Amino acid sequence: MTFPTSVNAALRLQLALDNPDCHIEDAIKLVLSEPQLAARTVALANSAAYNSSDTPITNARAAVMRVGYRALQTLVAGLVVRQFGSRIVDPAIRAKAEQLWQHTAHVAALAQVLARRVTFVNPDTAMFAAIMHEVGGFYLLSRADEFPGLLEEDPEKWSELCEEVVSREVLKKLAVPEPVRTAIEGLRGAWISMPPSTLLDTLVLANQFSPVHSPLSAPPKELPSHEDSVLDFVLDGETLASILKESADEVKSMSAALLV
Template structure:
């Protein structure tokens, strides 16, 4: 099966809703579904997290990371304290990170696994940057930006998780028809994961979106974070890149000192997130 046939087959399955998710993904999805209700009682949230030992450990770890404890407060030693510190929105994002990460957990092909690891590193850096950009530049909700960045490559992760079954996915794409097929698959995966519409729209806009000057929305936040990420996506093509003049455009709204500070902070946050979410 060549690349065109592989993409066509997976896209057809996605359209029919026949998506293959690891069992661990379904468990994390249950947590996400409950946390999607802002009125979810904290005791229910705690019980859901405790029912997933990996998620419980990650929740406490990230609550104690530099990302959420810059003041040097005493270490959190329980899930209740961790949830109170990071909040429901970030717990929701953490569950989403587990979903994304688990897609690559069963990959056996060394080449595909290497791509999945690079995509994960890229995702973590984009997530750290998006949260900072939202807070300091675009003015969108930083929690939403963090969540959107964590799931922005979920379609790519899903495709890599199926590459062992469809080796043709790794073939070169000289005719550049892959983006259209990937867009269909990404849309259906996001639908299956119940990604909120505003977030889904921003992610879909990454394919051919343009950076606003000044940047002021979620799509701009993701475009900037992707552009500034020190780790590129192994799946990126020209259609995912903001125009080459963007560096000079960025100078219009982020001065050199501020950009340096943002990049340094994002490196610290990315390292903290990577350690806390290590699987």
């Protein structure tokens, strides 16, 4: 299993950030070694989510200091999954990769908000897990040009290949922490616990309410009304609407760093 050079550079930073002894200077050097990552780190630091003082950041060192390791780890994850699709030539496959990223971004924003307000798991971990939850699909799309007809397979078989075979191997290769891998691998056919309280619950709910569905899975059923949803037992309709709006605002505020 081979990754693009830019992904390998991001992985070096990912592994460094996972080390509790990682010094801030080492992280800054690794960010500066990848120009695209440096630019996106500055963009993230200047987004509404991190620039409450309205004071612009103009360099990577200050950007890393402002956003912190957790946000930087999420940014690296976003860069990794985007880079898998950077070399796709076929327009139809590129469109699928773009839709998959839009789906991923919305699930990530929803996961972060749901973690803060419903499941009370670590919001940064929830966002990181959500960005990585379709990484197997991104990897397969990046290789689809080499295997004509791969996307014409039965959707259910394709989904199973993504989730149960490729995702597992890619997540291991990317050194994704075991608790996050376990939650992602448990998504297929998962049931939500009551009350929702785990990382897996967070991912299931975020996928359920994402306004953009994954192009690599069967078309979604009509979004359940609040009365038919498991959230009806946890949240009132007004709070749910607030969560959906907050997550939409989160996607917009971080678009400069994660969606371009």
